[in-house]
């Protein structure tokens with residue numbers, strides 16, 4: 001044991017920027033600049049600001065305010081899928 005801890009790797013939480021590559025795989029575009037509205041508390045955040053937890057079978061994006069799951073990524077037979085049922089709205093930037 002050396003006592004050194006890799007920075008930012010203890011809780012498994014990342015920010016939405018970590019999902020840029022996954023968004024391109026699933027949606028064909030980078031949604032990190034999109035506005036996501038929580039279906040539970042109706043708060044709106046930039047996707048890049050959301051907390052991403054990578055411990056589950058796939059990445060889970062949670063609302064920073066109420067902790068509800070907003071996006072759940074899964075991989076089925078090699079195909080990336082996403083459950084967006086926790087979101088009230090997902091608005092791509094620049095439209």
Ligand SMILES: [Zn+2]
Nearest residue numbers: 038041063066
């Ligand atoms: Zn919320």
